[in-house]
Amino acid sequence: MTATATAGHIPPGHRMRRPCFRAPSIIPGFGLTFGLSLTWLCLIVLIPLSAVFIKTAGMGWDHFSSVALSERAIAAYRLSFGASLGAAFINAVFGLMIAWILVRYDFVGKRVVNALVDLPFALPTAVAGIAFTSLYADNGWIGQYLEPLGIKVAFTQFGVVITLVFIGLPFVVRSVEPVLADIGKDVEEASASLGATRAQTFRRVILPAILPALLTGFALAFARGVGEYGSVIFIAGNMPYETEIAPLLIITQLEQYDYAGATAIATVMLIASFSLLLLINLLQAWSRRRTVD
Amino acid sequence: MRNGATSESRLARATIMTLGLGFLGLFLVMPLLVVFAQALASGIGAYADAVLEPDALAAMKLTLTVAAISVPLNIAFGVAAAWAITKFDFPGKSILITFIDLPFSVSPVVSGLIYVLLFGAQGWLGPWLAEHDVQIIFAVPGIVLATVFVTFPFVARELIPLMAEQGRDDEEAALSLGASGWQAFWHATLPNIRWGLLYGVLLCNARAMGEFGAVSVVSGHIRGETNTMPLHVEILYNEYNFVAAFAVASLLALLALVTLVLKSFLEWRYDYHGKGTGH
Numbered sequence: 001m002t003a004t005a006t007a008g009h010i011p012p013g014h015r016m017r018r019p020c021f022r023a024p025s026i027i028p029g030f031g032l033t034f035g036l037s038l039t040w041l042c043l044i045v046l047i048p049l050s051a052v053f054i055k056t057a058g059m060g061w062d063h064f065s066s067v068a069l070s071e072r073a074i075a076a077y078r079l080s081f082g083a084s085l086g087a088a089f090i091n092a093v094f095g096l097m098i099a100w101i102l103v104r105y106d107f108v109g110k111r112v113v114n115a116l117v118d119l120p121f122a123l124p125t126a127v128a129g130i131a132f133t134s135l136y137a138d139n140g141w142i143g144q145y146l147e148p149l150g151i152k153v154a155f156t157q158f159g160v161v162i163t164l165v166f167i168g169l170p171f172v173v174r175s176v177e178p179v180l181a182d183i184g185k186d187v188e189e190a191s192a193s194l195g196a197t198r199a200q201t202f203r204r205v206i207l208p209a210i211l212p213a214l215l216t217g218f219a220l221a222f223a224r225g226v227g228e229y230g231s232v233i234f235i236a237g238n239m240p241y242e243t244e245i246a247p248l249l250i251i252t253q254l255e256q257y258d259y260a261g262a263t264a265i266a267t268v269m270l271i272a273s274f275s276l277l278l279l280i281n282l283l284q285a286w287s288r289r290r291t292v293d
Numbered sequence: 294m295r296n297g298a299t300s301e302s303r304l305a306r307a308t309i310m311t312l313g314l315g316f317l318g319l320f321l322v323m324p325l326l327v328v329f330a331q332a333l334a335s336g337i338g339a340y341a342d343a344v345l346e347p348d349a350l351a352a353m354k355l356t357l358t359v360a361a362i363s364v365p366l367n368i369a370f371g372v373a374a375a376w377a378i379t380k381f382d383f384p385g386k387s388i389l390i391t392f393i394d395l396p397f398s399v400s401p402v403v404s405g406l407i408y409v410l411l412f413g414a415q416g417w418l419g420p421w422l423a424e425h426d427v428q429i430i431f432a433v434p435g436i437v438l439a440t441v442f443v444t445f446p447f448v449a450r451e452l453i454p455l456m457a458e459q460g461r462d463d464e465e466a467a468l469s470l471g472a473s474g475w476q477a478f479w480h481a482t483l484p485n486i487r488w489g490l491l492y493g494v495l496l497c498n499a500r501a502m503g504e505f506g507a508v509s510v511v512s513g514h515i516r517g518e519t520n521t522m523p524l525h526v527e528i529l530y531n532e533y534n535f536v537a538a539f540a541v542a543s544l545l546a547l548l549a550l551v552t553l554v555l556k557s558f559l560e561w562r563y564d565y566h567g568k569g570t571g572h
Contacts, residue, residue, distance in 0.1 A: 227400025
């Protein structure tokens with residue numbers, strides 16, 4: 001890293017030292033910016049994250065499995081992953097529909113709708129949490145109409161799904177939108193002129209083209225939902241085995257000063273997150289290849 | 294006008310519009326409206342009392358302080374990382390980008406937990422910190438650290454695609470005309486990236502002020518001291534003080550709305566599309 005050499009073609013007065021592992025350039029500041037980024041990245045992200053794995057490694061398998069794979073923990077993972085999966089499916093359908101509306105249709109207030117789609121990115125999760133709880137409580141704006149039908153949303157697993165739909169929606173819309181906008185009208189015209197109905201064109205021409213982007217959005221929404229905490233804890237009843245999500249279980253362990261237990265569950269969640277991240281990167285690479293073709 | 298073959302029938306179009314916009318109304322508009330309705334349920338007087346109460350003011354002050362520290366740190370990091378990544382070629386670049394994005398895929402609760410493991414009373418550095426009378430966890434430094442972690446990628450991921458697209462010609466031209474590195478940055482790079490930078494800062498700030506999970510783990514929930522606005526909302530809500538909870542929440546909702554308006558303005562006025570995905 002510290003080995004230096006002088007590049008031959010730099011203008012006089014710009015004597016530069018550069019680490020040997022990068023390609024030569026006349027632009028200065030590599031050492032400063034690269035060093036700063038790497039140091040900051042290690043201090044804030046990498047070292048703290050590695051603490052979780054190191055602490056878990058010191059636990060021993062029996063202790064680890066007794067906490068991280070306990071019945072209560074498994075129930076919490078099942079809820080976190082299951083609800084996120086359900087919410088991601090709902091978002092895939094309606095997110096595609098909303099992306100379609102934004103790309104294909106012109107209507108009054110389109111700009112407002114477009115801005116509003118990003119609300120879940122901007123609205124603090126705790127605010128979303130209490131808002132949804134208020135809406136779906138027995139006497140809430142929506143809950144009062146569901147109650148006579150025997151549908152309970154607040155303090156049930158269904159409530160968890162509802163808030164995760166809110167959290168994940170922009171991921172699908174924003175993943176699909178640019179790809180949908182890029183599809184040339186010519187392929188649709190070709191399809192129509194060959195006698196395809198509009199539904200056939202959608203299923204055979206448009207859907208395959210946007211599939212990688214749709215899957216990326218689905219995976220992003222799913223990954224976000226699995227780790228979500230702030231918006232869910234208000235509407236979930238937080239009953240162990242039933243409406244307790246995995247991140248809440250970590251908090252519960254911490255409140256009992258069981259740091260090892262909290263860390264063990266965090267390890268499971270981190271491994272899940274990193275696997276999803278890998279999957280998302282692969283999907284995005286696939287999506288980019290599709291777009292370039 | 295679209296011709297009939299490449300657009301839907303009137304009926305299909307009406308159905309899609311109704312379903313899509315109905316969904317948005319149900320999932321985005323209603324929650325927003327209910328926040329303001331509940332906040333004003335007992336009149337403007339109760340609203341003002343809740344917002345101007347000393348603990349609420351302390352929470353606002355802390356939230357602003359935390360954002361004022363963590364956002365500039367992320368700007369400095371984001372610009373430095375984007376400069377290193379886009380102006381130079383070196384091996385391992387894509388791994389570096391993946392690492393920068395890492396905090397987005399970590400659960401907020403885990404983001405708080407990692408600092409408890411490092412700096413908490415039973416953490417690696419806990420005994421040393423206690424000996425030197427430094428408190429990080431259950432104090433403001435811990436809140437800042439957790440906030441920096443969750444907002445870590447915002448500025449960098451906005452700048453990297455933008456600066457990669459702009460290439461190196463402007464900087465190289467400035468340098469060959471005799472500018473110093475700093476001059477090239479201030480006069481060539483910064484004017485090119487300012488709207489993208491602003492866009493990243495906007496999103497970074499919204500998340501910094503609104504973060505709940507990560508901050509909740511490290512805060513200790515001491516009223517008037519380590520309570521940020523989102524945590525204050527939770528405490529009030531759990532005390533069944535709904536009017537006050539929604540009053541403070543309405544301020545955060547306003548912040549979100551202002552963020553969205555500014556973001557749309559940037560996209561519209563400067564034709565700047567976020568996430569590096571130009572149409």
